[in-house]
Amino acid sequence: MTPTFETATTLALYTPAAAPFLASLIALILPWRAAAIAGILAATAILASGITLAADTQPSTYAAGLLRADALTAWMLIAIGAVAAIACSAAPAHLRTESTAERRRYLVLAQLFLTCMSLAVLADNLGLLWVAVEATTIVTAFLVGHRRTRASVEAAWKYVVLCSVGIAIAFLGTVCVYAASIAAGGHGITALDWTHLNASASTLDPGLMRLATGLVLLGFGTKAGLAPMHSWLPDAHSQAPAPVSALMSGVLLSVAFYAILRYKTITDAVLGPTYTRTLLLIAALASLAVAATLLIAQRNYKRLLAYSSIEHMGLIALGTAFGVKIAIAAALLHILGHGLTKAVAFCAAGHIMQTTGSPDIDNVHGLAARQPALAATFGISLISLLGLPPFSLFASELAIARAGFDAGHGWAVAIAFTLILVAFAAIARHATAMLLGPPPPPSPRPNSPSPRPAGLTILAVGLAAAAALGVYLGPLEQLLDAAATIVAGGPR
Amino acid sequence: MSDGLSAQLLNLCCGLFLLTAVGVLWRRQVSSLITLLTVQGLMLTGIATLLAAQHRNAEAVGIAIGIGALKAAIIPWMLRRVHNQVPDARETRPLVNVSASLLAAAGLTLLAYAAARPLVALAPSASAHATPVGIAVVLLGFFLAATRQRAISQIIGVLLIDNGIAAVAFLATGGVPLIVELGVSADLALAVLVLQILTSRLHETFGPTDLDELRELHD
Numbered sequence: 001m002t003p004t005f006e007t008a009t010t011l012a013l014y015t016p017a018a019a020p021f022l023a024s025l026i027a028l029i030l031p032w033r034a035a036a037i038a039g040i041l042a043a044t045a046i047l048a049s050g051i052t053l054a055a056d057t058q059p060s061t062y063a064a065g066l067l068r069a070d071a072l073t074a075w076m077l078i079a080i081g082a083v084a085a086i087a088c089s090a091a092p093a094h095l096r097t098e099s100t101a102e103r104r105r106y107l108v109l110a111q112l113f114l115t116c117m118s119l120a121v122l123a124d125n126l127g128l129l130w131v132a133v134e135a136t137t138i139v140t141a142f143l144v145g146h147r148r149t150r151a152s153v154e155a156a157w158k159y160v161v162l163c164s165v166g167i168a169i170a171f172l173g174t175v176c177v178y179a180a181s182i183a184a185g186g187h188g189i190t191a192l193d194w195t196h197l198n199a200s201a202s203t204l205d206p207g208l209m210r211l212a213t214g215l216v217l218l219g220f221g222t223k224a225g226l227a228p229m230h231s232w233l234p235d236a237h238s239q240a241p242a243p244v245s246a247l248m249s250g251v252l253l254s255v256a257f258y259a260i261l262r263y264k265t266i267t268d269a270v271l272g273p274t275y276t277r278t279l280l281l282i283a284a285l286a287s288l289a290v291a292a293t294l295l296i297a298q299r300n301y302k303r304l305l306a307y308s309s310i311e312h313m314g315l316i317a318l319g320t321a322f323g324v325k326i327a328i329a330a331a332l333l334h335i336l337g338h339g340l341t342k343a344v345a346f347c348a349a350g351h352i353m354q355t356t357g358s359p360d361i362d363n364v365h366g367l368a369a370r371q372p373a374l375a376a377t378f379g380i381s382l383i384s385l386l387g388l389p390p391f392s393l394f395a396s397e398l399a400i401a402r403a404g405f406d407a408g409h410g411w412a413v414a415i416a417f418t419l420i421l422v423a424f425a426a427i428a429r430h431a432t433a434m435l436l437g438p439p440p441p442p443s444p445r446p447n448s449p450s451p452r453p454a455g456l457t458i459l460a461v462g463l464a465a466a467a468a469l470g471v472y473l474g475p476l477e478q479l480l481d482a483a484a485t486i487v488a489g490g491p492r
Numbered sequence: 493m494s495d496g497l498s499a500q501l502l503n504l505c506c507g508l509f510l511l512t513a514v515g516v517l518w519r520r521q522v523s524s525l526i527t528l529l530t531v532q533g534l535m536l537t538g539i540a541t542l543l544a545a546q547h548r549n550a551e552a553v554g555i556a557i558g559i560g561a562l563k564a565a566i567i568p569w570m571l572r573r574v575h576n577q578v579p580d581a582r583e584t585r586p587l588v589n590v591s592a593s594l595l596a597a598a599g600l601t602l603l604a605y606a607a608a609r610p611l612v613a614l615a616p617s618a619s620a621h622a623t624p625v626g627i628a629v630v631l632l633g634f635f636l637a638a639t640r641q642r643a644i645s646q647i648i649g650v651l652l653i654d655n656g657i658a659a660v661a662f663l664a665t666g667g668v669p670l671i672v673e674l675g676v677s678a679d680l681a682l683a684v685l686v687l688q689i690l691t692s693r694l695h696e697t698f699g700p701t702d703l704d705e706l707r708e709l710h711d
Contacts, residue, residue, distance in 0.1 A: 066671070125671075125672070127668055127669065127671075127672030127675070127676075128671070128672060128675060130672075130676075131672065131675030131676060131678075131679055134676075134679045134683070135675075135679055135682075137683070138679065138682045138683055138686055141686045141690065142686070142689075145690065145693065148693065148697070149697070150697045150698065150708050151708040151709055153690065153693045153694055153697050153698075154694075154698075154706045154708050154709055155709055156690055156693075157643070157690050157694060157703075157706070158706070158709075160683065160686055160687060160690060161637070161646055161650065161687070164650050164683055165634070165637060165649075165650060165653060168630075168650070168653045168654060168657060171657055171676070172630060172657050172660065174668075175657060175660055175661045175664065175665065175668065176610075176611065178661070178665050178668055179611055179614060179664045179665045180614065182665050182666075183614045188669055189669040189670075189671060189672070191669070192668075192669065192672065205610065205614050207609075207610035207613070207614075208610040208611060208614055210610075211607070211610050211611075234709075234711070235709045238709070239709075294711050297711075298711070303711070
């Protein structure tokens, strides 16, 4: 490794957390437009760091102090950076109507949120990973309760209580892992390093690890929106400002799932893959069932998107449960594809909300006639979410299904895709009603603000990226392969 | 301090730690709940200090002092502020009545002894045999958060869960590493702060109602 490259990777280790943190400080001082631009730059910096760390996956990890990055980290950083770039670019349009104090609070908290997520995927230590994930709950609480209406205060309360309790379960699991590691001769801070735990997996006590795995899956599963602990998700995602929903749905769920992936590498080595697989399969199928049932009669389009997130997290859990490398790679691709598309969908939904002033599907009929560009963006993002080609979600869903059949879990694939078909029909029906339905009676507000072209351009770029990923992975293929190998534990 | 005395004090702290959690289920007056939580925080500090003394570890003594300041002083102070902002927060109609709650507490404690077996079996120290107490407090916290109707009761449930986990960490492992403990404590303090602000917003928007009245959002 050349010295300049080494400097670049060290910088790339610190930047993903430092850049948004700086941007949040800037938001405290400078006017909001400057702060919003700083936020977009910070998001781009996260993306650039992810790419820098991905550039050379051969020396498998880079470490500095408490931070460490391997291919999986780089993949997650790319996902966080890409989704954050979309969400941060959409923020100014959303903040136009807010007061100065609210804008400032929004920009500070949103950047702190990015800081916490970056720290979570960069932490070398499972304890710090937990601290970072819990911190995301704290900084997003007031973003969810941003509007101070009855509904948003209620959503914020349920979100904080349920997620704090859920994540506390994960901490109990972390303590159990620590106890197992101490008993196996680990000491101090290194006893919780995932590198150390992976290396000493054979000495960890299986009974205790079994207990820990259940607790960790339940705990981080809460935050990842997996059933049966999902009930905070539709409330929080429907009440948060659109760009925050984009971040929460697009990457926060995946960051929590990243924690599950890290634990899975350790528990699979101690207990064999069957135990985690069973738990993940149950969670995956339950999530898909919950999403499919509640999508059918959904009346609110942001909740529609929220339940679609539960559906997609279920699919990611399904791919992870199959455990073979190709399925893990598909699940990771699904994380990125879903993040990009869902961010676009939520931001477009935010524009629709600003245009029509209503969160109800029934009040948004005939959008294509009124706002063709916006309707096209929202419609195409839904097509991607439905898993149709050429978008990457099509490729990853297909790969998960094939891997499931090959690994002998045909029954699980059959159940899952029946449920996905139900969800497909429900979303398609609601989407048709919103976009094409009969035009509404003359609006009482004829001059409703239409989104600026610039706001839609970045959303179109996001969709183009999701489509491009579905056709050609290019240099990302090597990274995806390396990341999947880390989780699946070598080629099997 | 002789080893025998130290072990006896540890047992005493663990006993009182569990007893205060049961007391939280028994009492309904918010101010007495906060007092019980303060006592529980002191017992947790006692456990941490005794273990630090046994291991003769200066860092652990520091952690114990920090835990004491947080759980026996700062958090009870924050809770009293919530209580002052939202008066009349007496638990009027919990989902499960007091005598049934106490029976459930006994059941949950037995469950905790069963669940904690792998932890007890593994850890070398004698103190690890008290870990079921921590798990029992975690379960009682869940029970409280699930069956009580007032916002402040739910906060206390979350805090019981946290105290229980902290006790498990001290008894089974001698405490998590300093930097993790710092992060966890900062998270906890901020979470309580967030819940405090949200409680007063709930009170502003919904009035003095039960959490059962939160029905704006549903499918």
